[in-house]
Amino acid sequence: MILPAADELLAPVTAIDGFRLGCLIDASTGMVLASKENPGGSPPMSAVAGAGAADIVYVLTLLSGRLATGERLQDVTVTFSDSFFMVRPVGLDEESQILLLIMADRQRTNLAMAHRTIRDFCASLGS
């Protein structure tokens, strides 16, 4: 990763049951800043997953830009047959362009608990 020094920041979210991958992504450039993968998981996928997360958030930002309802994106959850794909902007600042992406095993993850952990993690980073 581009910032190995930041990888350890992701340690709290690895406690999510079924955790597979966690990434911090710069939404403005699509660059994966830091990542942590489950050691027993699949081959490295942070570059692809991070790029996909940045693309999803960009499309949603374009949508909110044209709807112009004054709202801001809070989180995105995508459910695949075998996994959850969760994205949340880090911090409360409108100018924050950093995203947290979590991929987790659908069979082993309590989605409500995972959301709580992600929300608390993002809030703690943003405090």
Place this chain on the structure above:
Amino acid sequence: MSRIRRRPRVLAGSVWPGREVDGYANLIAARLRKLAAAGSTGLLPVSGPAEGAIILRGGSVVHAESSRTSPQRTGDPAALGLALRGSVGVVAGLLAATEPTIDAATELLSSKSRYARFRRSDVSLAVQPPSIPVTALLTEVERRHQVLSQLAVIVTADTAVIRTRSLAWPRLQVSAPQWALVVGMADGMTPRGVAMKLGRSVFATTIEVYRLIELGLLAVPGRESPPADGRSTALAFLRAVHNERCTDG
């Protein structure tokens, strides 16, 4: 920092004539890999469309600067103080400290750049920057080149852009950084020009200008319809990663 900015330009004057990169075999990337493997410390001057230098410490890149990108703002609290806080400031601070380096490297590792003799000496920097592994930097630069190649159908860092006079939508919502970009963009300015003016990343600004063109707030004069050659005009970071893997494979 001003001392650092002057030095590469002087050194770049002594570039070896035979060290041209043809885009097929990227000699600068190969040179950086060798320097990384040797755990080198020093400065690699680069000249070409952009003049500058890449500074290594213990085989990792700690700094890069280019005459065609914004310099690091050494007094910027986001780049300095925030990195010390136990908050999102850690990540934002690291990002603010590394983005100018990656932005400069993206310019320096262009297909027409050349490198000069590596100067083996530790270069003093005004701040202690985070180090970036050479492999990670080269992967990121390649990804950025792929993204810029996608964007080139609509806008490049050097395309003159204007603010649109009438909006196609009754209302639009933009973020504060986007609005600052629209306000700072005088007619005929390029993404590079406004990035240098605002002290932002040229790469990130080019992407943001593309997004503002998509929203209809900015436009490229004389270009009103998508290109007719069938090339996709949509930006997709995912496609840049895919292309990179195909190239490697």
